[in-house]
Amino acid sequence: MNRVFTRSSGVLMHITSLPGSWDTGDFGKEAFQFIDKLHQARQTLWQILPLSIPDANGSPYASISAFAGNPLFINPERLMEEGLLPEDRYHEIMSSDQPAVDKKKSLLREARIHARNFDSTLSAFGEFIEKNRYWLIDYARFNVLKDVYQSKDWTSFPDEYKWRHAEALENLDQEHRESIQQLMFEQFLFNRQWHQLKEYAHARHIRIIGDIPIFISHNSADVWSHPDLFKLDDNGRPYVVSGVPPDLFSSTGQLWGNPHYRWDRLKETGYAWWIHRLEHLLEYVDYIRLDHFRGFESVWEIKADETTAQKGNWVPSAGHEFFHYLREHLGILPIIAEDLGVITEAVRKLRDDFEFPGMKILQFAFDSDDNPFLPENFDTDLCIVYSGTHDNNTTLGWFRQDASPEEKERCLQRLQCDPDDIPWNMIRYGMESRAVWMVTPIQDILELDEKARMNFPGTTKGNWTWRMDMALFDKSRIDRLKKLTEKTNRI
Known part of the structure; x- marks a missing residue:
């Protein structure tokens, strides 16, 4: 078995769900407190969602960059404690009547102004730019262009920017130097604060499970800067888009709308963009959950003018050659x-040939006695069992709202x-299984109902x-979690 994975347990909760005084969770003291509680409970895994900048609906799976972190995760109080933010300016901005998001943006601008007084910070910032030049400068340029032209999509930029004429980009760099520097500085602060948090977790024997969406948004710095790697028409618009056909989550499927990759072009480059993407994320996390792994074997292509995902075709995708190449260049793949x-036999073979653990969701397990998600039916221990994921209801909400009478009966019987004690017994059921990892959404540990649900797949309102x-x-x-972890030998 892949020894990257040993018998362990952990908790699923995204950064945005941390408490705190800002409108969203961030890398402040509450994040460190959460790690302390995981350590006290003898948990050794913390699974998060993508750290990326979310879209207008709050989804971290639809971002303007596959590389950039969400600058709203930067904690200003920590900047002040480190001397990067003057206390008087902090209190002045905090006492203003700006919305919380605007206050944080003002504080981050103030931090950059103050950082000019520290040679060590400026030196580290310069090193960060050089190390991340592959994506960082184009990310900043893209944001500036979106702001200048108030554009919903890069295909409406003036042609010299739409098609990235060298002279136009040089002029952009000069005319908007301050804005570009600010955007890059925020990524520097994000990187710095996250790595401090990650080191704190590692010191307490906690490893981070990250998440990488297979697809990226068309309106992103990545598609704008690498249009040749995607299936786009002559105007830069996708002619086919991504999604999945009808499934357990949606009767009409899920129309994601992301452009599809040109795997032939990616192969010609030695899969450079993907290797950069994975190398970058592996500096932030210890393990990577490949979202929609199905799409690496074949993808559901939908014509761009369709309104649902019901009509489409499965088209061959990256396949074995891609993962062989990754393994040759990155080594062991966590x-x-x-x-x-x-999931087809071809998808299972791709997963098993590279010894990637798959996922078992207990909320899906109780419709029949031969369901493969029932722990007694697991055919391998190289799998990860969850009570539910960020796309599921909470376990209490599922039992009360979503489970059929037959599922409820079978669940209670097992x-x-x-x-009234469904959440913790579901956790126990997964912990006792042969699965190498058990990961539990924090909502189930806290025994919360449907009001604590994170996401409704296929919808855009009221999520995240x-x-x-x-x-x-x-x-x-x-x-209780500690005792269960010890009893099931997941320490």
């Missing part, structure tokens, strides 16, 4: 395959518990906003 949905109450992750729940 990859988790999100192998949910329509868990041997009362309906849930935040935890740290007080609920109290000593009694920490002790």
Whole structure:
């Protein structure tokens, strides 16, 4: 078995769900407190969602950059403690009547002004730019162009910027130097604060599971700067888009709308863009969950003018050659395959040939006695069991709202518990399984109902906003999780 994975357990919660005084969770003291609680509960894994800049609906799976981190995760109080933000300016900005997001942006601008007084910070910033030049400068340029032209899409930029004429880009760099420098500086601060948090987690024997969406947004710095790697027409628009056919989550499928890759062009470059992307993320996390792993074997292509994902075709995708190439250039691949949905024998072979653990979701397990998600039916221990994911209801919400009478009966029969104690018995059921990892959404540990759900797949409203109450992750729940972890030998 792939020894990158050993018997362990952990918790799923995104950065945005951390509590705190800002409108979204960030890398502040609450993140460190959360790590301390995981350590007390003897958890050794923390799974997060993509660290990327979310879209207008808050989704981290649709971003303007496959590389950039969300600058709203930067914690200003830590900047002040480190001397990068003067206390008087901090209090002055905080006392203004600006919205919280604008206050944070003002504080980040102030931090850059103040950083000019510190040679060591400026030197580190310069090194960061050089190391990340592959994506960083074009990310900043793209943001400036979107702001200058108030454009919803890069295909409406003036032609000299749309098609990236060298002279135009040089002029852009000069005319908007301050804005470009600010955007890059924010990525520097993001990188710095995250790595401090990651080191704190590592010191407490906690490893980070990251997440990488297979597709990226058409309106992104990546597609704008590498249009030849995507299936686009002569105007730069995608003529086919991504999604999945009808499945457990949606009767009409999911129309994501992202452009598809030109794997032939990627191969010609030695898969350089993907290698840069994975190398970059592996500096931030210890393991990578490949979202929609199915798409690396074949993808569901939908004509760009369709309004649902029902009509489409499966088209061959990256395949074995891609992962062989990655392994040759990156070494051991600490990859988790999100192998949910329509999974064929070819997808299973791709997963198994590279010894990537797949995912088992207990909420999907109770429709029949031979369901492969039932722990007694797991055919290998190289898998990761979840009570649910960020796309599921909470376990309590699922049992009360979504499970059929037959599923409820089968669930109670296997868990041997009362309906009121479903979340913890579901956790126990997964912990006792042969799966190499058990990962539990924090909502289930806190025994929360459907109001704590993170995301409704196929919808754009009311998602990604849930935040935890740290007080609920109290000593009694920490002790209960610790004892269960020890009992099931997941330490």
